[in-house]
Amino acid sequence: MGVRPGSLYVAFGDKTALSKEAVDVYGRSPVGSFPARAGRGVDGSRGRVPILREAAVVYSDPSHPAGCLAISAATNVNVHDEEIAKFLRDVRNTGVAAIEQRLRRAEEEGELPAGTDTSALASYFATIVQGFFSQRARDGADTDELSRVAELALVAWPSGD
Numbered sequence: 070m071g072v073r074p075g076s077l078y079v080a081f082g083d084k085t086a087l088s089k090e091a092v093d094v095y096g097r098s099p100v101g102s103f104p105a106r107a108g109r110g111v112d113g114s115r116g117r118v119p120i121l122r123e124a125a126v127v128y129s130d131p132s133h134p135a136g137c138l139a140i141s142a143a144t145n146v147n148v149h150d151e152e153i154a155k156f157l158r159d160v161r162n163t164g165v166a167a168i169e170q171r172l173r174r175a176e177e178e179g180e181l182p183a184g185t186d187t188s189a190l191a192s193y194f195a196t197i198v199q200g201f202f203s204q205r206a207r208d209g210a211d212t213d214e215l216s217r218v219a220e221l222a223l224v225a226w227p228s229g230d
Contacts, residue, residue, distance in 0.1 A: 088153045092160060095138045120168065121222050124198045125215035128206040136207035140199050165195040185227045197222045 081087040169191035
């Protein structure tokens with residue numbers, strides 16, 4: 070880009086501030102804003118959970134780099150970057166919390182069976198999206214492959230039976 074390291078530090082102060090700004094900008098992109106939207110994307114009354122179906126499309130969309138910045142950036146954080154590691158962890162956990170909050174509301178409204186472990190279900194979906202979709206998309210998986218995996222993962226969706 071032709072930007073010297075000194076110029077970056079003048080503009081952002083330090084590596085941590087630069088990282089936070091990059092993640093903030095990323096969070097407004099389609100893939101970066103996915104976790105917040107995912108919490109709204111639960112429709113248990115119809116037995117549909119577009120969270121995983123949408124993730125399959127978003128994470129493999131060729132119009133932007135594949136995967137998730139908050140996931141892939143974490144692999145480059147070293148022991149001297151604990152503040153950045155914590156920041157990225159908080160970003161990811163905020164997405165899980167949004168999904169869990171929506172699942173709890175779905176249970177309260179009868180969209181999910183009473184007694185559903187909404188915490189475990191939210192963690193499960195986050196594990197599939199963060200741990201699988203993100204990395205598989207970076208490894209070249211397309212929407213079709215991720216969509217098939219989404220349908221298999223949705224087998225875990227609790228039924229009222």
